[in-house]
Structure formats: C-alpha cells, structure tokens
Amino acid sequence: MKYEKATFAGGCFWCMVRPFEEMSGIINVRSGYTGGHVDHPSYESVKNGHTGHFEAVQITYDPKRFSYQQLLDLYWAQIDPTDDGGQFHDRGPQYRTAIFYHHKNQLDQAQTSKEAIEKSGKFNGAPIVTEILPATTFYEAEENHQQFYKKQPEAYKEDRAASGRDAFIHAHWHAIE
Template sequence: MEEKHQVATFAGGCFWCMVKPFDEQPGIISVLSGYTGGTVENPTYQQVCTDTTGHYEAVQITYNPDIFPYEKLVELFWQQIDPTDAGGQFYDRGQSYQTAIFYHNETQKRIAEESKQRLRESGRFSKPIVTPILPAQTFYPAEEYHQHYYKKNRAHYQSYHVGSGRAGFIERNWGDEHAK
C-alpha cells in the first residue's frame, strides 16, 4: 500500500549513526542518508563538511505510520542525540552536524513540538533542549558509500559509534530505553 507511506527527516549529527536505529524497526521502508536545510543544490560530502552550504547531515525515513507512527520516530530520534548540544554532536563539531527535526506537514510539526516539550519537562537533561524544529526542505541523497554505512563497514561503524562518544551518551542517558 504505497499511499500509506510517509516521510520523516531528522538531523542527528553524523548520518552514519542515524541509520541503524531506524532501519531495524518494523514499518520502516527505507532510511536514506543525505543533506538538507542548506542553499547549495546537489551538495557533495566535501562541500557540506566545509560548513559553508548551510546543509545538515540528515536521514530521510520512509515509513508506514500504521506500523511505526511518527510519534515513535520522534521518540527514537531523541534517544540517538544530545539535544542540549548546539555545536554539533559528540566528536563531530560544526553546523553540518547540528541536530534538527524537519517536519513535512503541520501534524508532524505539532507532534515534534509536543515531544520536545515533554522532553524539556521530563528533567532528563539539566541543560536546555536546543534541537530546532524546522520546515522540511529539499533532501539531497548522500553519495552511495555513505548509504547504510553500518552494514558496509561494520567494524569501522562500531568503533566510530563508540569512539565518538555517542554510544556512551545513549547508554548513560537512556539505558535500555533506547532499544525499545
């Protein structure tokens, strides 16, 4: 049922680390690494890394909302990032590694804002939640070697996930919750 599919877009730092958590969920059709939010058309990885394009590294998720609703996608997104870090994520610094939720319609915007407010009120983080909620823009797929990096380069992906500080942060702040 193709008409049941919807799209969600999240920037959570290095896109390598943002694919696997979503890719392994039921109802997820595809997870594509790419670039969004900037002014350069069809940017390359090298261009985006200069922090001059305005683009974020991001993932675009095609999903079946009857199986995995947007609310659950947003919850899972929060559990992959440090929402209090405005300068990037973990080892990766700069604008292209900042976090954002890019909404595709008013319902997604409302759900994301409500979720962000619940996270603020939860007291889980002592610093302010700085992840912005922005209107979706054109999404440009990243180069093929970035797609599903965690499958193509398992050892390097795992060492990066741990070495960047992301794995430890998730474990400290979410424990077993992030596996749900």
Template sequence: MTEKATFAGGCFWCMVKPFDQFDGIEQIISGYTGGHLANPSYEQVKSGHSGHLEAVEITFDPAVFTYEQLLEIFWQQIDPTDNEGQFQDRGPSYQPAIFVHNDRQRKLAEASKVDLADSGRFDKPIVTKILDAQVFYPAEDYHQDFYKKNPEHYLKDRKASGRDEFLDAAWNKADA
C-alpha cells in the same frame, strides 16, 4: 500510504541503524538538507559552508510504525542540549534538527520536545530545532547503509565518538 520523516542527529552513519530494525520502516536514505547549495557533495557539507545538515530521510508506513515512535527513537540518539554538533562531530553540518513535512508532524515534534524538556532528564535546555522540511539530497552511495557495508569502521567510529556512553547515561538513569 507512506510518509517521510527527516532527522538530523550528527553523523548520518549513526542515525540509520536505530531506525532500520522495525517493521513499517520502508527506506532510510542518508543525505543533506536545510542548506542553500543545490546537490552538495559530502566535502561541501562537511566544510560547513553549504548550510546543510547531515540527515536521514525515512520512508515509513504510519499504520505500522508511527511518527511518534520515530520521534521517541530520534531523541534517544542525540544530545538535544548541544547545538554545536553531536559528540565528536562538531560544526554546523552536525547540528541536530527535526525537519517536519506537515502541520501534524510539527505539532507532534513540538509536543515531544516540550515533554522531553519537562522530563528533567537533561540539566540544560533542549536546543534541537524543529524546521520545515526542505529539499533532501541523497549522500554519495558509499554513505548509504554504511553500518552494513563497513561494520568494523562503523563500530570503531561510533565507539570513538562517545555517543553510546552519553546515550547510556542519559537514557538509563531513572526518570525525573
């Protein structure tokens, strides 16, 4: 039996590949969630006026790959101290968030956030929100599996974003 997990971590292009390499991950869809506009377009979301965040919806088999493992990967893809966007992508549609689908996910997400805050890894407060899952709208086809369809563009964008340098510095330093 599969479950869903939904994560917003800035540009959804950069949030697919880290999860897409593990057994038990059955599907990853790039899309939009958390807003007030039905069936938003990329342009509407990017404008910041739809209320949606760019996100990924992951279908996974918890008997093979657990929600706790997904949370661990999620935290290592974002700057959890920045609620104004992520890396070069600024604005409300790029805020990080965990959208929980049930009480168990909420408890695990909240515990992982506390653990991260208590770790001393970051000098600023962890501001990533934990929200109830809402309607998820798949993004346009050209956004799906972008890193596979457009590897050169994906790598160029990722390099320009500063994401990898930040993540390397944050996660490769010794634990506090």
C-alpha cells in the same frame, strides 16, 4: 498503501540509519543533506560546514505500522539535544540536531515531544536546542554513505565507539542500540 516521510538530523548520519532501519514498518532510510543553501551538495562540501546543510536521514515509513510518535521517541534517544555545536565528536553546524517536519501534524507532534523532553528534567535544566524546521529539498548522500554500518562494519563500530554517542545514550536514555 500510503507511506510517509520523516527527516531527522542527529549528527553523523552514519549513526542515525541503523536504529531506524531495523524497525518493523520502516520502508527505507537514506542518508543525505538538507536545510542548506547549496544545490546538490557533496559530502566534502557539507563536511566543510559552509553549505548550511545538516547531515540527516530521511525515513520512509508506514504510519499504520510505525507511528511518527514512535519515530520521534527513537530519534530523541539517539542524540544529545542540548548540544548546539554538533553531536559528540562531530563538531560544526552540519552536525547539529533538527527535526524537519513534512506537514502540520508532524510539526505539532515534534513540538509536543520537544516540550516533554524540556519538562522531563532529564538534562538538569539545560535548554533543548534541537531545532524544528520545515522540510526542504533532501539531497541523498553518495552511495558509499548509504547503510554505512553494513558496508563498513568495522569502521562504523570504531567511529561510533570513539564518538562517545553510546556512552551518552546509555547514561541519558538507558538504551544502546
């Protein structure tokens, strides 16, 4: 079987794992850092906002069971694509949104999906600021950040509720995980 990778930044990576991980055809979802200029960054260094890295998830998936288009659709429905200062209560460049493409087909699909969101009018003409960037080295986050929603379910629920993410998703995408 040939698996593929997809990489998305959607603010706090804790909130980006679960929606993807629970889908059939998803092999693995890892939290990590990408897009910056520091080799082997740590959570603390990325959190400080000076590494250029985004908090992101890298998804290994079976494209015969779950398409890249389905991944894009699920990704968009987890974020506020109009916020260039972070996501929800997580502020700073490390929490911006981005799609990191691994090959030209992903680039083409990502651009088409972004254009569709822009044309939808869903955000009252606000510009869609989610970047589409070439995938670079993905550094896995420390183990305590992997599948955080399973390891620390109460902390995950509290952080997610306080963030405003679920209210935004419900108001704009009509789906709460």
